[in-house]
Amino acid sequence: MQREDASDLLAFLAVARERSFTRAAAKFGMTQSALSQIIRNLEERLGVRLLNRTTRSVTPTQAGERLFQKIGPKFADIDVELAALGELREKPAGTIRITATEYAVQAILMPALSRILPKYPDINVETLIDYGLTNIVAAQYDAGIRPGELVAKDMIAVRVGPDLRMAVVGSPSYFAERKRPKTPQDLTNHNCLNLRLPTHGGSLYAWEFEKDGRELNVRVEGQLVFNSASLLLEGALKGFGLAYLTEGHVQPYVSRGELVRVLSDWCPPFSGYHLYYPSRRQPSPAFALLVDTLRYRRR
Known part of the structure; x- marks a missing residue:
């Protein structure tokens, strides 16, 4: 079917449904004469008259009624499917x-x-x-x-x-034999759990501190290196060393006494x-x- 046939058939369906060139033309936003010419062109291509026209009415011929009954529902189905696609497009998926x-x-x-x-x-x-x-x-x-x-x-x-804070934590068993650090520099005397970052050639993450406008980045040392925060947490809980993690990550364990937090005054919000x-x-x-x-x- 040619594209012009589809548009002309839609015009025919509108006239047959409205039984009026005037009302159908208004729906298409065109003049009555332009719509009438479209129907005449369609009839010429099909070789059959589709509409009986009088000064008072427009009615389908036998061929027009058959065409109306056969293709009308099909175009209606197309409209339904297009509407369904529109709903699907708006539905989160x-x-x-x-x-x-x-x-x-x-x-x-x-x-x-x-x-x-x-x-x-x-x-x-x-x-x-x-x-x-x-x-x-x-x-x-x-x-x-x-x-x-x-x-x-x-x-x-x-x-x-919300804003974040970092926290340095260790288990009670870890601190049982070691003094708690008072400043970031004291971390050099501690076994710290390192995080290896994939950026910058896979370097170890430097722990970041700040107090009274003074910023410090400390490269800590220890026996264990991980590339996962959950493993850092697990290592700290098992007493392997100190971990540097997000405050929210460790707070439940600190509240239960499973971890001890230190250097909190050096960890401002960011x-x-x-x-x-x-x-x-x-x-x-x-x-x-x-x-x-x-x-x-x-x-």
Whole structure:
């Protein structure tokens, strides 16, 4: 079927349904004479008269009535399917790929997903645990979650959590035989659990401290090196050494007395987690829903 046949058939259906060139022309936003010419062209191509025209009425001929009954429902079905596709487009669905630190996934992303996924079974989320500054565009991720100070300026950043603090912790058994450090410099006398970062050639993460405007980055030493925050926590709980982790990560264990916190006066708050994504990205309904759910709302 030619494209012009489809549009002309729609014009015919409108006239046959309305029994009026005037009303049908108004619906198409064209003149009555233009619509009449379309019907005449269709009749010429088909070689059969479709409409009986008088000064008072317009009625389908036998051929016109047959055509109306046969193709009318088919075009109606097409309209229904197109409407269904429109609803599907607006319904949150699809796969969202996110890179984040382990703690951000546990504390920020998972609680949000628990509110979304049961209601929207067509949304799928893939996460990559990564402590490096992943290029989300090159790696084809939809978004990343990092502390606000690490987000590139050309990205859209949405705050998804409160301010953060770091914490130095060790088990009671570890401190049973060692003095608690009073300053970051005292860490040189302690067995510290190191985190190896994938960035900067896989170097060990330097512990960051600040007090009274004085900043210190301390490269600690110890027997164990991990690339996972959960393993750092496990190592500290087992008494292998001191760990440097997010305050929220260790607070339950500190409250229960399983870990002891030190150097808290050297760990001021800093910018909390932000979800970031390219400014040129056109958010899908699923992504927009996730962003809105993650958005941090101060209480």
